[in-house]
Structures are given as C-alpha cells and as structure tokens.
Amino acid sequence: MPIIRKIMMCIAFSLILAVTSMINFAMAVVEIDITKGNIEPLPIAIADFLGSGKQRGIADDIGRVISSNLKNSGIFKPIDKDAFIQKIKDSNIVPRFEDWRVINAQALVTGRIVRENDGRLKVEYRLWDVFGADEMASQQFFTTPRNWRRIAHIISDAIYKRLTGEKGYFDSRIVYVDETGPKNKRVKRLAIMDQDGANRKILTRGSDLVLTPRFSPSRQEITYMSFEGGQPRVYLLQIETGQREIVGNFPGMTFSPRFSPDGQKVIMSLQIDGNANIYTMDLRSRKTTRLTNTAAIDTGPSYSPDGNRIVFESDRGGRQQLYVMSANGTNTQRISFGNGRYSTPVWSPRGDLVAFTKQSGGKFLIGVMRPDGSKERILTEGFHNEGPTWAPNGRVLMFFRETRGEDGGPRLFSIDLTGYHERLVPTESYASDPAWSPLLD
Amino acid sequence: MKIGVVISSTLHATILTWGLWNISAPKPFEVAKVETLSADFIPFDEFTRSVEGDANARKREKPAPKETKNPKEREPAKNTGDTKIDIKTKSKAPPKPEQVEVSAPPPSAEVSEPTPIIKAKAQPEKSSKETPVPTNEISSLNEPPKPVNSETLEDSPAKADAGQKSAKLPEQAPLPVLRPKPPKAKTAKTKQRKKPDEIKKAIEKASAKKVEPSNEDKIAALLNKKDPSATGKKRTTKKASLGSEKSNSSAKLSRGEMDSLRGAIEQCWTVPAGLSEIEDMRVTITMNLAKDGSIEGSVDIKATGGQSQTRRAFAESARRAVLRCAPYNLPKAKYDTWSQVVVNFDPSQMF
Numbered sequence: 099m100p101i102i103r104k105i106m107m108c109i110a111f112s113l114i115l116a117v118t119s120m121i122n123f124a125m126a127v128v129e130i131d132i133t134k135g136n137i138e139p140l141p142i143a144i145a146d147f148l149g150s151g152k153q154r155g156i157a158d159d160i161g162r163v164i165s166s167n168l169k170n171s172g173i174f175k176p177i178d179k180d181a182f183i184q185k186i187k188d189s190n191i192v193p194r195f196e197d198w199r200v201i202n203a204q205a206l207v208t209g210r211i212v213r214e215n216d217g218r219l220k221v222e223y224r225l226w227d228v229f230g231a232d233e234m235a236s237q238q239f240f241t242t243p244r245n246w247r248r249i250a251h252i253i254s255d256a257i258y259k260r261l262t263g264e265k266g267y268f269d270s271r272i273v274y275v276d277e278t279g280p281k282n283k284r285v286k287r288l289a290i291m292d293q294d295g296a297n298r299k300i301l302t303r304g305s306d307l308v309l310t311p312r313f314s315p316s317r318q319e320i321t322y323m324s325f326e327g328g329q330p331r332v333y334l335l336q337i338e339t340g341q342r343e344i345v346g347n348f349p350g351m352t353f354s355p356r357f358s359p360d361g362q363k364v365i366m367s368l369q370i371d372g373n374a375n376i377y378t379m380d381l382r383s384r385k386t387t388r389l390t391n392t393a394a395i396d397t398g399p400s401y402s403p404d405g406n407r408i409v410f411e412s413d414r415g416g417r418q419q420l421y422v423m424s425a426n427g428t429n430t431q432r433i434s435f436g437n438g439r440y441s442t443p444v445w446s447p448r449g450d451l452v453a454f455t456k457q458s459g460g461k462f463l464i465g466v467m468r469p470d471g472s473k474e475r476i477l478t479e480g481f482h483n484e485g486p487t488w489a490p491n492g493r494v495l496m497f498f499r500e501t502r503g504e505d506g507g508p509r510l511f512s513i514d515l516t517g518y519h520e521r522l523v524p525t526e527s528y529a530s531d532p533a534w535s536p537l538l539d
Numbered sequence: 540m541k542i543g544v545v546i547s548s549t550l551h552a553t554i555l556t557w558g559l560w561n562i563s564a565p566k567p568f569e570v571a572k573v574e575t576l577s578a579d580f581i582p583f584d585e586f587t588r589s590v591e592g593d594a595n596a597r598k599r600e601k602p603a604p605k606e607t608k609n610p611k612e613r614e615p616a617k618n619t620g621d622t623k624i625d626i627k628t629k630s631k632a633p634p635k636p637e638q639v640e641v642s643a644p645p646p647s648a649e650v651s652e653p654t655p656i657i658k659a660k661a662q663p664e665k666s667s668k669e670t671p672v673p674t675n676e677i678s679s680l681n682e683p684p685k686p687v688n689s690e691t692l693e694d695s696p697a698k699a700d701a702g703q704k705s706a707k708l709p710e711q712a713p714l715p716v717l718r719p720k721p722p723k724a725k726t727a728k729t730k731q732r733k734k735p736d737e738i739k740k741a742i743e744k745a746s747a748k749k750v751e752p753s754n755e756d757k758i759a760a761l762l763n764k765k766d767p768s769a770t771g772k773k774r775t776t777k778k779a780s781l782g783s784e785k786s787n788s789s790a791k792l793s794r795g796e797m798d799s800l801r802g803a804i805e806q807c808w809t810v811p812a813g814l815s816e817i818e819d820m821r822v823t824i825t826m827n828l829a830k831d832g833s834i835e836g837s838v839d840i841k842a843t844g845g846q847s848q849t850r851r852a853f854a855e856s857a858r859r860a861v862l863r864c865a866p867y868n869l870p871k872a873k874y875d876t877w878s879q880v881v882v883n884f885d886p887s888q889m890f
Contacts, residue, residue, distance in 0.1 A: 127879045128792055128797070128800070128877045128880045129880075129881040129882075129883070130797060130880070130882055131883045132801065132805055132857075132882060132883065132884045132885065133885050133886070133889070134810075134886075134888070134889055135808035135809065135860070135886070135889070136805065136806060136808060137809075137810050137889075140856075199863075204809065204859050204863070229863050230855070230859065234855075260852075261811070261852060262814060263811070263814060263845075263846070263849030263851060263852030263853065264815065264848075264849060264852075450815065493815075
C-alpha cells in the first residue's frame with residue numbers, strides 16, 4: 099500500500115511540474131494571427147539560361163518565354179535582369195542566396211541548354227527557394243530544337259505548379275474566331291494559337307460565318323457552328339488534317355456545341371420551330387439522345403468534369419437563367435437567381451465553379467458561382483463581355499470584350515479568379531469566342 | 540416714380556457696397572501647427588508594473604515599492620496575564636494577573652480556562668499569603684475581579700469556584716465562547732510549572748512595587764492594535780527603487796509592438812492568390828528568435844486544409860514570409876517575451 103501511495107505521489111508531483119513548466123513556456127511565447135497579406139505578384143528572378151554557340155539564342159528565348167508566361171499569369175513578377183547582382187555562370191552550383199535576397203527575389207530559376215550528340219537539345223532548369231536557401235525543383239528535357247517553345251511552356255508549368263500548388267496552363271492552345279474586315283462585312287475564320295498568342299494558324303477559309311468553337315478534351319479536334327450551306331449546323335474539325343464533318347443529321351438548326359469530358363459525345367441545342375432543346379450525340383455510335391423537352395429555349399449546355407451533370411441556360415422561367423440537370427436530363431434545378439439575364443455557362447475543369455455571362459444594368463458581366471448557385475462573384479464588367487472559357491487548371495478565364503463604335507471590335511482578355519489580374523491576349527486582328535484547350539500531353 | 544427708383548437704387552447700391560466690404564468672407568480658421576505625438580497603448584498591468592516603486596528612491600533594475608523587512612518574530616509567550624500581548628518590558632505585571640486568574644478565572648476574559656484550574660491547584664497556598672496587595676491593585680483596574688479575588692483568597696479553590704458560579708453567573712456568561720484556546724494555556728502552564736520560584740519572586744516584586752508599567756503597556760497594546768510589519772504588499776527583499784531602468788522583463792509586448800510585428804509579416808507575406816480552397820487552409824509557424832531578432836535554427840511549420848500540393852505551396856509562402864521578414868525589430872528588453880514567436884496564417888477573411 100505505501101508503495102502505491104508513493105508512486106501516486108510521484109505521478110502527481112511530476113504532473114504538477116509538467117503543468118507549471120507548460121505555463122511558463124506559454125508565457126514566453128508571442129502569438130500573432132496573420133489574416134491578410136500582400137496580394138502582389140511573387141517576385142521571381144529568372145536568370146539567363148546558359149548555352150553556348152547556336153544554343154545561346156534558344157537559351158535566351160526560353161528564358162524570355164518563361165518570364166513572359168509567369169508574368170502573364172499575374173501571380174509572378176519577374177525581376178528586371180539589370181538588378182541581378184550575381185551572374186550565374188554554372189547552373190549546377192548553388193547560387194549565392196544573399197545576393198538574390200538583396201533584390202528581394204523570393205524564387206530563382208536557373209538553367210542551361212546543351213546540344214546532345216544526336217542533335218537534340220538537353221534543357222535543364224533548377225528552381226531555388228531564395229529565403230529558404232534550398233532547391234525546390236529541377237528537371238531536364240530532351241527535344242528537337244524546333245520544339246523549344248513547348249519546353250519553355252512545360253518548364254513554366256512546372257515552376258507554376260511548384261510555387262502555387264496548382265497545375266499550370268501554359269502548355270495549352272486557344273482556338274478562337276479571327277475577325278477581319280469592316281464591321282458590316284466581317285470575315286470570321288477559325289484560328290488556333292498557343293495560349294500566349296504565338297504560333298497562330300488559320301483553320302477555315304472565311305467564306306462562311308463560324309461561331310463557338312470548342313476543344314475536344316481528348317483529341318486534337320474542334321467542334322463549332324458554321325452557317326455553311328445557309329443553315330447553322332454543328333461541325334467537327336480535325337486540327338491536324340483539316341477534315342470536317344457535320345455532327346448529327348438533324349432537320350433543324352443545331353448550335354452551341356460542346357464535348358463531353360471524355361470526348362465521346364457532343365452536346366448541343368437543336369431548334370425546331372420556336373423552341374430549342376438539348377441533345378447529345380455519341381461520336382462512335384452516332385446515336386442521338388434528347389435531354390430536355392420544353393417549349394422554351396434551352397441552350398449553352400456544359401458538362402461537369404465528372405460527366406454526371408450538365409449546366410445550361412433556359413428562358414423557361416421567363417428570362418434567361420442557369421439550370422443544372424443530371425446527365426440523363428432529370429433533376430433540373432435553377433441555380434441563378436440574381437437580377438439580370440444569365441447565359442453561356444461553363445463548368446470549371448476542376449468542378450468547383452461555373453462561369454457565366456450576365457446582362458444586367460445595360461452591361462455585360464463575367465462572373466462565377468458555385469454549381470449550387472451560391473457565392474456568385476463578378477470578375478469583370480463592361481460594354482460587352484462574353485463567352486468565358488476556362489484555362490485547364492480552372493484558375494484563369496478567357497473571354498472576349500467588344501469595344502463600341504464603328505472601328506470597335508472584339509479582343510481576347512484573360513482574368514484570374516481573384517479578379518485582380520486582367521490582361522489583353524495579343525492577337526493579330528480582332529478575335530472572339532475563345533476556347534481553351536486542355537493541357538497538351 | 541423716378542424718385543422712388545433713384546432712392547431705391549441708391550440705397551441698394553449703398554447697402555451692397557457696404558456689404559461688400561464688411562460682410563466679406565470670414566477669416567479662415569487657423570489651426571496651429573502641432574507636432575503629432577505617437578501614442579503607444581500598453582496594457583494596464585504593464586503600466587502598473589512600470590510605475591510601481593518608491594518616488595523618493597532612485598531607479599534600479601527592478602521596480603520595488605518599499606523594502607520590506609521580516610517582521611520580528613514574536614518571542615514565545617513568557618508571561619501570562621490578561622493582556623493580549625506579551626510585554627517586552629521586564630515589568631512583572633503578568634504574574635499578577637495570574638493571581639487574578641487563580642482566584643477568578645472567568646473575569647480575566649482573555650485567559651482560557653485550563654490555566655486557572657491548574658493554578659488554582661498549584662498555587663493557592665503560596666499566593667494566598669502575598670496576593671492581597673496586587674489583587675487589590677488589579678481590581679482597581681478591572682472592576683469585576685475584585686469581589687472574586689477577595690473570595691478566593693479566603694476560600695479554598697474549590698469553594699471559590701462554587702462561589703463564583705453561584706454568585707457571578709451573569710457576568711461570566713460570555714466565557715464559554717472564549718474557551719477554545721488550549722495551546723496558550725499549555726505554554727503558560729508549563730512555564731509556570733517549571734519555575735514556580737521565579738514566579739513567586741516576581742509576584743513579590745510586583746506586589747511590592749508599582750504596577751503602573753503594566754498599565755502603560757496595556758494601553759499601548761490597546762492603541763497599537765496593528766502589527767507594524769504587516770503591509771498589503773507581498774514581501775520583497777529588494778531595495779526600494781523608483782520604477783526600473785529597463786522595462787520589466789516579464790512584461791508583454793505592447794499592442795503597438797504586436798501590431799508592428801504583425802504588419803511586418805503581413806507585408807512580407809505574398810499570398811498565393813487564387814489557390815483553390817485557400818480559405819480553408821491554415822499554417823502555424825513557430826520560430827525561435829535570437830536576441831538580435833534573427834531566426835534561430837529552422838522554423839516549425841504546421842499546415843492544415845486543402846490538397847497536399849496546394850497546402851505545401853501555401854505553407855511555403857508562409858515560411859518565405861517569416862524568413863524574409865527576419866531579423867525582427869523587437870524591444871530587446873522584452874526578449875524573454877518574444878524569444879519564441881508563433882505565427883498563425885489565416886487567409887479565410889481575405890477572399
């Protein structure tokens with residue numbers, strides 16, 4: 099008994115000691131809550147990529163493309179090279195971090211290009227955490243010299259992913275409607291380019307009006323609407339071969355097409371008489387299925403990334419509003435309840451948001467809301483904004499904005515989800531109806 | 540008509556001209572240029588600590604109001620008597636009260652019961668011879684004992700008790716309340732037992748000479764109820780000082796200092812805007828700081844919420860923030876307070 103009592107006493111005593119020491123510890127600590135920060139872009143230093151001889155030029159180009167990609171994302175701010183203190187001579191040696199801290203670089207990219215014996219290029223990069231004095235990532239790629247731009251995009255994506263935790267979107271393309279000529283006699287052609295505006299290529303001749311091109315999620319394929327033959331029809335176009343075909347053999351006009359997430363189906367509107375309903379067509383079996391059956395105009399369908407639900411616009415309630423239904427056409431629910439008219443809904447590739455165009459107060463707004471209709475947020479507004487499309491990572495939207503007047507015309511813009519970073523996407527001529535491709539493989 | 544117009548226009552012109560000069564714009568309100576004062580808000584307890592001290596003393600390291608001294612321990616009771624306090628002076632007054640007690644325990648209100656009984660047994664014969672004078676004198680001070688004394692002197696203790704009970708009952712009514720003090724009685728008892736001769740002598744002396752000192756002592760004791768060494772402040776052995784030269788090391792960081800620390804980190808923190816589920820993510824960084832404000836060792840990072848990739852990016856952004864902000868400019872005097880800093884990053888309110 100006395101032993102047990104002693105043990106008990108010992109335990110009690112040590113407990114008291116522990117508690118008192120914890121109290122002392124707690125008293126010596128300052129605790130603060132940081133609930134806001136600075137939403138300025140992250141300063142990043144992109145040192146010149148090293149390369150000798152012919153590779154010198156490519157090395158510079160790669161550095162420049164990476165820098166411009168990161169800058170355009172709005173999340174990074176590449177530091178002017180003139181401010182650099184250390185000149186990187188060997189990308190395999192740990193840089194002098196203090197030199198980079200002085201110019202307030204939070205991350206540093208170094209790299210080099212070597213020509214292999216078989217003529218290919220070896221491009222390698224390293225990403226350094228300047229304040230943590232650590233290497234965050236490093237990779238090397240082998241490719242033909244012609245492909246240097248893609249390598250630059252891939253490296254940009256890797257840096258973006260490492261620093262933001264999100265997938266990048268730089269190694270992707272945009273298909274859009276290229277517009278030339280005077281306003282009353284516009285020539286509209288399908289065009290494709292890299293997301294940064296490089297490598298533009300015209301896909302159609304421009305003899306017929308084309309609208310709403312959409313990328314296939316799985317193949318180098320586009321679906322779009324064309325007035326070829328006088329009646330608007332949905333077409334399918336192979337980008338590489340230029341081969342075209344009409345989707346479905348419908349009696350009326352079809353419009354507003356989009357691929358299903360697996361790329362196996364095209365969903366679109368078919369108008370007969372005054373009302374339009376939503377149909378899908380299986381690209382393999384060519385089988386069509388009707389999903390809605392109302393006396394209203396149901397259009398602009400877009401699948402959720404898991405393919406289980408569809409968001410679309412409909413005026414069945416009197417005004418254009420957004421609705422969500424199951425992929426088989428049941429369980430329809432209205433999700434937009436704000437003032438104004440909602441149109442062109444697009445489900446984010448991440449599934450968390452639906453982007454839309456909203457007409458309200460004489461303006462066109464681009465906004466996002468959750469698929470249940472909550473948390474509506476307007477990202478930008480103006481005289482005429484329309485047709486949002488999601489970047490592959492679901493963090494950036496591209497849309498077109500039309501300017502007023504005789505000489506006015508549409509231009510492409512991108513904006514990130516915070517609404518802070520809006521920028522013009524450079525195109526050679528007017529451009530509308532952009533559609534973002536998935537990441538290239 | 541014309542005259543009217545002329546008069547009217549003249550008067551109007553006069554009034555307008557007068558008004559032009561006299562009812563002009565008021566003088567601009569001039570504000571004296573005053574330099575702005577920066578105010579720092581500190582918590583009450585810190586203020587209290589910083590100003591505590593003795594206004595007449597000089598500054599020392601730590602503020603202390605007044606040097607306190609150990610209260611002199613009271614010596615164990617040497618004397619017994621009906622005073623509450625041991626009297627230092629060598630007056631032999633106490634023994635007299637003993638006598639009183641012996642004869643009449645109840646009236647000597649302060650003395651507890653047991654003693655008298657013992658005394659009564661031990662001393663009746665001795666005291667009976669010499670008591671008369673003292674008893675009388677004491678009785679002159681304390682009215683009630685008087686009759687009792689006389690009785691006890693005459694009778695045997697047992698009788699005296701009986702007599703008391705019968706005769707003085709009403710006066711003794713409060714007695715029972717005072718009973719529960721046996722320890723005192725014990726000491727008194729033992730002392731007395733040890734030295735009966737001394738007591739005897741003392742009684743002789745006291746009875747032979749004046750009893751005035753005991754009166755004075757009593758009065759002094761009555762007046763001086765408060766123990767001089769017992770002050771409200773806790774004891775300290777530090778020298779009295781006026782405030783402290785450096786601020787109290789146990790003081791907390793003031794609100795202003797906390798705000799500036801927070802502001803600095805907020806400035807250093809580049810929030811990875813647009814991260815998915817950023818509002819659900821939290822990062823807690825614990826860092827140990829050296830006295831110069833630099834970070835000692837590596838920082839401890841705990842992140843919750845979001846996907847693993849985005850969580851890592853978010854945690855790294857927080858780490859960059861604290862690393863970038865170092866060294867921290869914090870008051871060196873309060874180093875004990877900020878030797879460890881915990882920073883909670885919570886972006887839920889940002890977006």
